[in-house]
Amino acid sequence: MICLNSLGKRIAYLRKRSNLTQRQLMNILDFENLSRYENDERKPNIDIIVKLSKHFKISTDWILTGQEHKSYRNFQHKIELDDNEKNFIKLFDQLTEFEKGQIIGRMEQLIEMH
Template sequence: MTFGQNLQTLRRQNGLSQQQLAEQLGVSRQAVSKWELDAAKPDIDNVIQISRLFDVSIDELLTGEPFRNARSFPQPVEATSGKRTRLIVGAVLVLAGVVCLILAGFAAVWMRSIDMQTGSWYTDVTEYLWHFPVIAVIAVAAVCLLTGIFLLILPNRQNRK
């Protein structure tokens, strides 16, 4: 719908003649007629006055389509929120993996010192890792590290495409 058709429709819906509209805007009836025929366009001040007079947005007045506010458009934040969440989860998993590895090392040394005090011991720390539940902690740490690294690298690979 053109501006002229829009103006004519709005004017008629509000029960105004071209002369009455012209008087309210402070222009000639011929000016309103030219606008409705799309032979001329009003200046920006008149567009603003018409928009206020008929209580429509300038966008709706000029295009004939209802005004769409910013909320009706997809937001870029929504598109990147999945990537951001993936990065945060990846970083947390890497951190958890590192903490588990450090704790496993301390636990193995601590178990070795306890066995030394009781009189039974193994020759090195790796034997403790195989004979005690510390190996499960190391396995969890490895899974956390690998998953976290994968999640951190994955968004970068998708951006290259």
Template sequence: MSLGSKIKKLRDREGIQQKDFAKKIGVSNVVLSRYESDERKPDYDTLQKIADYFEVTTDYLLGREEKKYPAWGDEAEFEDWVNDPTVDKFYKEFKESPEERKKALLAVWEILKTQNNNK
């Protein structure tokens, strides 16, 4: 899979429009379109912004490695988890929550993890 098709696939999966994603990584919509059609390659800084936004490695984007998420052991398991509608709903709601609510939720999560370890 080419760099451009990977960028487009990740963008589509994230549900972000081309113009909005272009703005987030600091390029014009036309430039992003050329990346996605493999007519142009991003410079290093832009490639890093793309990787950071999608939380993948630059090596994955460049085709140097198959694993997108280096911290996750089994990519198939990760894909199942990411595509779970409950996880998707939680992620979107969490991402849009105020910082105070995020901190509170993370504190609750730490408590739950501790309780689980005591069983």
């Protein structure tokens, strides 16, 4: 049985399950220090957690805690998006974190105006 009781072990598990070397994953996701993360010598910042989550198609909850939150899983299955919402998410995912923040800020301003 695999022991995934730390953030580093979960990251290493995801990488190995995908048959990637540390160098390959660092190149794909554009970051350094993977060895230190996998050995629990250093904690990755939130940007790296998000990149890992998107790349491996796993929740950030699982990467951080080793568990999925039930409410999150149930929430995902109940949402049905229309074509405009799907397109918005597709475009939004292509933005940088800074650009996403700008979009969210503008949306909040628009909502406050109503």
